[in-house]
Amino acid sequence: MGEIIRVGFEPERDWEQARLQWAEGLAAVGALFGDDEALMRAKAECLYQTVRRIVEGIPAVRVAATVPDDLPGEYVPMLTAALRDAALTGIEASTCHAVRVLTAVIYDLCTSKLRRKPS
Numbered sequence: 001m002g003e004i005i006r007v008g009f010e011p012e013r014d015w016e017q018a019r020l021q022w023a024e025g026l027a028a029v030g031a032l033f034g035d036d037e038a039l040m041r042a043k044a045e046c047l048y049q050t051v052r053r054i055v056e057g058i059p060a061v062r063v064a065a066t067v068p069d070d071l072p073g074e075y076v077p078m079l080t081a082a083l084r085d086a087a088l089t090g091i092e093a094s095t096c097h098a099v100r101v102l103t104a105v106i107y108d109l110c111t112s113k114l115r116r117k118p119s
Contacts, residue, residue, distance in 0.1 A: 019048045026110055033113045043110040051099055058095060063087050 023044040030040035063083050067076060 015048075015052060018051070019044070022047050022106070026107070029107050030111055033111050035112050040110065047102075047106055047110070051102065054098055054102075055095060058091060061087050061091060 023041050026040040026044040026047075027037050030037065065079075065083055067079065071079065
């Protein structure tokens with residue numbers, strides 16, 4: 001007794017918050033254009049599922065590199081860590097970019113009207 005147990009619900013809570021925000025946002029914007037609320041909520045659910053698949057479906061990455069023969073052995077773990085970090089940073093950047101681009105145009109994709117850009 002008295003033991004503290006920490007459980008990581010934060011990512012799931014973030015997903016549910018995003019789901020709710022997209023549903024409410026699309027329903028509100030759709031109402032402005034006379035779009036059916038049920039349809040807009042269904043489109044928000046589609047967006048949620050698509051973004052979640054993008055983020056959670058990132059395939060494993062294997063990086064193969066040749067270590068220089070003259071590299072001292074104590075530097076190999078540092079080189080390996082740097083390569084791993086660089087690969088993960090690239091994956092994170094491209095995934096974040098894909099999600100940002102998708103969510104930036106979501107109202108245009110999901111409502112019956114396109115936002116007009118100033119000429």
